Amino acid sequence: MTAMDERDTARAGGTAPAALEADDRRYVRELALQARAASRKLATLTRADKDRALEAMARALAAEADQILAANAEDVARARERGMSQALLDRLTLNPERVRQMSEGLLAVAALPDPIGETVSMSRRPNGLEIGRVRVPLGVVGMIYEARPNVTADAAGLCLKTGNAVLLRGSSDALNSNRAIASVLAAAARDAGIPDGALQLVDRPGHGAAGAMMEAVGLIDVLIPRGGRGLIERVVAEARVPVIETGVGNCHVFVDDSADLDEALAIVINAKTSRPSVCNAMETLLVHRNVAEAFLPRAAAALRERGVELRGCPEARRIVPDMAVATEQDWHEEYLDLILAVRVVPDLDAALEHIAAYGTRHSEAIVTRDYVRARRFLQEVDAAVVYVNASTRFTDGFEFGLGAEIGISTQKLHARGPMGLEALTSVKNVVYGSGQIRV
Numbered sequence: 059m060t061a062m063d064e065r066d067t068a069r070a071g072g073t074a075p076a077a078l079e080a081d082d083r084r085y086v087r088e089l090a091l092q093a094r095a096a097s098r099k100l101a102t103l104t105r106a107d108k109d110r111a112l113e114a115m116a117r118a119l120a121a122e123a124d125q126i127l128a129a130n131a132e133d134v135a136r137a138r139e140r141g142m143s144q145a146l147l148d149r150l151t152l153n154p155e156r157v158r159q160m161s162e163g164l165l166a167v168a169a170l171p172d173p174i175g176e177t178v179s180m181s182r183r184p185n186g187l188e189i190g191r192v193r194v195p196l197g198v199v200g201m202i203y204e205a206r207p208n209v210t211a212d213a214a215g216l217c218l219k220t221g222n223a224v225l226l227r228g229s230s231d232a233l234n235s236n237r238a239i240a241s242v243l244a245a246a247a248r249d250a251g252i253p254d255g256a257l258q259l260v261d262r263p264g265h266g267a268a269g270a271m272m273e274a275v276g277l278i279d280v281l282i283p284r285g286g287r288g289l290i291e292r293v294v295a296e297a298r299v300p301v302i303e304t305g306v307g308n309c310h311v312f313v314d315d316s317a318d319l320d321e322a323l324a325i326v327i328n329a330k331t332s333r334p335s336v337c338n339a340m341e342t343l344l345v346h347r348n349v350a351e352a353f354l355p356r357a358a359a360a361l362r363e364r365g366v367e368l369r370g371c372p373e374a375r376r377i378v379p380d381m382a383v384a385t386e387q388d389w390h391e392e393y394l395d396l397i398l399a400v401r402v403v404p405d406l407d408a409a410l411e412h413i414a415a416y417g418t419r420h421s422e423a424i425v426t427r428d429y430v431r432a433r434r435f436l437q438e439v440d441a442a443v444v445y446v447n448a449s450t451r452f453t454d455g456f457e458f459g460l461g462a463e464i465g466i467s468t469q470k471l472h473a474r475g476p477m478g479l480e481a482l483t484s485v486k487n488v489v490y491g492s493g494q495i496r497v
Contacts, residue, residue: 079266079269079270081266082262082270083270083273085262085267086225086260086267086270086274086277087270087277089225089255089260090198090225090274090277091277092254092255093225093256093277093278094198094223095253095255096223096256097195097197097198097221097256099256100195100221100223100252100253100256101221103221103252107251107252108172108218108219108221109168110251111218111246111247111251112165112167112168112215112218112219113165114246114247114249114250115214115215115242115243116162116165117161117246118242118243118245118246119161119164119211119239119243120158122238122242123154123158125238126157126238126239126242127152127157129234129238130150130232130234130235132234133150133207133231133232133233133235134147134150136231137150137205137231142231143395144395145334145335145394146205146335146394148334148335149206149335149336150205150231150232150235152207152208152235160208160211160212160239163212163215163461163462164215166462167215167216167219167462168215169461170461170478170479172219173479173483174193174195174220174221174483175192176193177192178190178191178192178193178485179191185494186491186492186494187490187494188490189488189489189490190488190489190490191486191488192486192488193480193483193484194221194484194485194486195220195222195483196220196222196279196280196482196483196484197223197279198222198223198224198225198278199217199222199225199281199482200225200227200271200280200282201213201224201225201281201282201283201284201464202227202271202281202282202283202284202285202289203226203227203228203229203283203289204229204232204284205228205229205232205285206228206284207228207232207236209226209228209284210226210228210235210236210239210259212455212462212464214240214243215461215462216461216462216463216464216479217464218247218252218256219479220482220483223257223258224256224258225260225271226240227259227268227271233261233263237259237261240257241259243257244257269296271299272293272297272298273298273299274299275299278299279299279300280300280301281297281299281300281302282302282464282465282477283304283465284465286306286394287306287392290303290304290306302467302472302477303469304468305442305467306337306418306420307337307341307418307466308341308392308416308417308420309329309337309340309417309418309420309422309423310340310343310409310413310416311326311329311423311424311450312345312403312422312423312425312435313326313344313345313346313349313353313425314346314349314406314425314427316427316428317349317425317426317427318425318427319353319356321447322357323353323356323357325423325425325447325448326340326343326357327357327360327361328449329423329450330361330364330398331364331365331396332449334393334395335394335395336451337394337466338420338421338451338452338454340398340449340450341391341392342389342398342400342401342412343357343400343401344402345357345374345400345401345402345403346402346404346405346406346409347403347404347405350377351377354374354377354378354400355377355378358378358381361398365396366398367382367396367398368381368398368400369382369383369384369388369397369398369400370382370383370384370400370401371384371400371402373402374400374402381400384400384401389416392418406431406434410434410439413439413441414439417441420441420443420453420466421442421443421445421450422441422445422450423444423445423447423448423449423450424446425447432446432447441468442467453475454476458478460476460478460479461479462478463476463478464477464481464482465477
């Protein structure tokens, strides 16, 4: 019986919870201490060192694609047996194209400038001191994420490029996939000269290890959760380690009465149906009353052709009577599925009020040809990304030129929006003197 089998048996059969918690804490502490030691070495690597490793990791992913896909097929089969929704299955599923994208993402990160060591600012004080701010790694990054095996590769690549060690704790739904990807990446990185402990999978089922990561003050420098509302809220509420809150995406598109309705239709279809299981997909459509009669029947027909279930307010249902009734909960919902809430609003002010009340500060869009309304929307909407005449689906690190992303931050401190290399750095103040003393 393997160590993992023994742990699973204990969880299923009778070891006391307190003993399991202590075991999880010891396990996470050991990993974090290895990561801390590795992070000190990572911080000194040159760009050439890191890029050489990233390129090796990209080649390894491509070479071991069959192994990774076989492991993923096991996860998908088990998830399907458990009745996982189609939207979540889409997040979990890998195919040759998605593995290729993971490999290309690592190459894209390698091609980006290295932020570590960059002088952010430099000034000279009246007493002759020269004070600068220089980018440095965060140290040890902990990732806690759900059913997205591509996050394993994205996080590993971004952390390596920025000189951070990373602890990767994926969900049990993707355990085989994450094991395969992390094993391939870690071996390639090690062969390329990256220190042991720089990239580690927290390879335990259950919630104990995640809880231990949340408590690992002084061992893990920052936690980044990626997943559904429940996971993110739990990490934000329970973690003692600093957290960068990433995006629950209740995203809106508002079709103004000045909009080009053909353009609006294309944006709405893309925002909802191109990949409904991701956080930048539209969940609520707001339509100005003056164009609702002309726009909603067209939009409803096009969305239904693509399998979308519509839930509407009374005015929307008057125009499209066979819509389901939207409840108060629907305005709050991140469906991550082919379901769309629809509301007719009297004007821009009402749209702004709705977004302020129900939005999650992720991505919001207006379709309009009115410059003043576009400017108001940009200024008044409180979100990480605000669009005029474009789909919310562009909220993505690759689309923003970041190579990949560690997540999409919906908070305002440290980082906001798609987080690439810069978001995984801090600054160190460096002071050059010539014998000055303070009097």
